[in-house]
Amino acid sequence: MNGIEVRGLYKSFKKETVLQDMNLSVPYGQIVGIVGNNGCGKTVLMKCICGFLKPDSGTVHVNGKRVGKDCDFPDSLGIIIETPGFIPNMSGYRNLKILASLKGKIGKREILSAMEKVGLTANMHKSVTKYSLGMRQRLGIEQAIMEDPSVLILDEPFNGLDKTAVFDMRELLKNLRAQGKAILLASHNAADISELCDTVYEMEVHKK
Secondary structure (H helix, E strand, O other): OEEEEEEEEEEEEOOEEEEEEEEEEEEOOEEEEEEOOOOOOHHHHHHHHHOOOOOOEEEEEEOOEEEOOOEOOOOOEEEEOOOOOOOOOOEHHHHHHHHHHHHOOOOHHHHHHHHHHHOOHHHOOOEHHHOOHHHHHHHHHHHHHOOOOOEEEEEOOOOOOOHHHHHHHHHHHHHHHHOOOEEEEEOOOHHHHHHHOOEEEEOOOOOO
8 A cells, every 4th residue: 555646636827727537645654755846736746645735636545545425634744845934933843742632632742852852952942933934844844743744745855055055954754764664755956856855846837
């Protein structure tokens, strides 16, 4: 069974078709990349997989359940789509604690463990307003992985990271793949795609 299975997906906004007969599989234990120019529908596809947008037709299965039928939003799913949003006047740790309380799956120990994995332990009590763009991005990656989901959807997760941080986060994703996670990754950086991805789908802007 695949972590993500997309079959025959169509999505339009008014008269503009964004996704046309989209098919995609993300097996457990693999990183699958999607590449394409702005406007090709990468983020729309990811939002359909997460249940944030309803496709016009076609099916999306995550962890064996059909999104929109068996579940509104997939369980055991970690997400970064567009710029991660946090409560700016609270610390990174406090933000994550509030997010963790929504499902009640994890506690302080798991949050601190995830902070260590992304290299934010030293800044855990600092207000997010004082975080650099790279630190906010690390915090976004952490909120995606902290509940140990089986499927990850990562839209440009390395934005704003310096060379060292990019190396660290690539190693983190490789470790998560080795643990059997199904990971869908969108990146404009060819090196991210070539180094990390087992399979790559190229999306094109739909021509009218």
